[in-house]
Amino acid sequence: MPAVGHRRHHDRHPKKVREWVRWVAPEPGWLKLNTDGASKGNPGKSGGGSILRDHQGNVIFTTYRSYGFQTALVAECLALIDGLESFSDLGLVDSGFRLFIESDSMILVNALSGISGVPEEIQFCWPLLHYWLHFVYGKFDVGHVYREGNTEADLLANKGVIAEEGVDGQTRGYRWTNKCWTCYFPTSMCRWQEQRDRGYPCSLHKNLGHMRN
Template sequence: MEGYLCHLLEKVHDAPPANSKFKTRETTTFVAPASSGRKTFVKSAEFSHLAKDSFPKAERQKIWVKWVAPTDGWFKLNTDGSCLGNPGSMATAGIIRDHHGNWVSGFSKQLGFGTSLKAELCAIALGIKLAKDLACRKLVVESDSLSAVKLLFENYSCNSHTSGALIQFCRSTLPDFSEVQVCHTLREGNMCADALAKHANLSSDAWKVYDTLPGFLRSCFFADHVGISHVREASVL
């Protein structure tokens, strides 16, 4: 699988068709024209300086976050990338579960030196390839990297991005599922994938597929399985 994916990534160049059938719950993206970049930055800095006392300060509020199983007949892929420094040593991981929250499969891979965003995109690419191989026709993809999720849906050619091949692979593979959703989740809802990615960064295994639940993930996995929530502080106005 690893070699097949690498082969595909070397070949892709063009953006996907505009009518691709996959979607995301994170749909709002703001992109400034490249020619106005410096002017926009300066005006933004001036506005921030002049108006910083004109807006109410955001308050910190505790919210509860947990992993949620997909609906009946769907599978959920949680992915995460680990980077020791940015850039630094990269690793990636993903976990596939069914609508009962049962383990279906998982993977991890060391990636060498790179950025955290590249690790996140690699995790999504490898995860959807594994899900496709396992015939998961209806798939929810969750990543705690909002930047990675948005890159899959921004309207520009992949050739302009340093990870363009990974982005194009994801864009061209997602429509192969009968139904698919790509969503951003908070870290507390992605803890099993996070733990697996961190383990991969400290492991000597270049590539590993987990057909059964590994022992070091048991406590995290069963916490998700029974619906344990984790507290997180969020800013609210």
């Protein structure tokens, strides 16, 4: 007599599920630093960008920079260093705000969280990253975000790729005006910012194998 039981199998054609992904503002008392790195060729011509916002989505500063010939992961690490350096340079360490760091690089997030070791290719810049992190020690957290929720940082990173390397190799998109930092976005970034303010989310498509009995 044949055995009786349930049989599970995958559908031959996985269903595409749409998941809405968007940037989420931090809680009051927190500032959120989104960073991203880009490399055209990996390794190749690279750049990075960062953007700091408050709980209402107001932009405090942005950075973008060319890193020359690097891998994407190195660019991710250097972009975070630039963001932390700007956070410290602006005197925000003693502002009373806590810092939430958000990146779409799971490798970098896991290394920062201690979930995994530091990859060999970014060990050379890890001491400098720790130097800037010690300024916010005990006052920061880190999390992962999908690229669709990291759009502004991605645009800045790509602007960094095509930016000319200046004397210090860095251009920051803010200026001090009447005791507040005014940000100057690239045109494409202004469009994304306007869409975010109007509540338009970005979409992320995933292919999920549907299980059935």
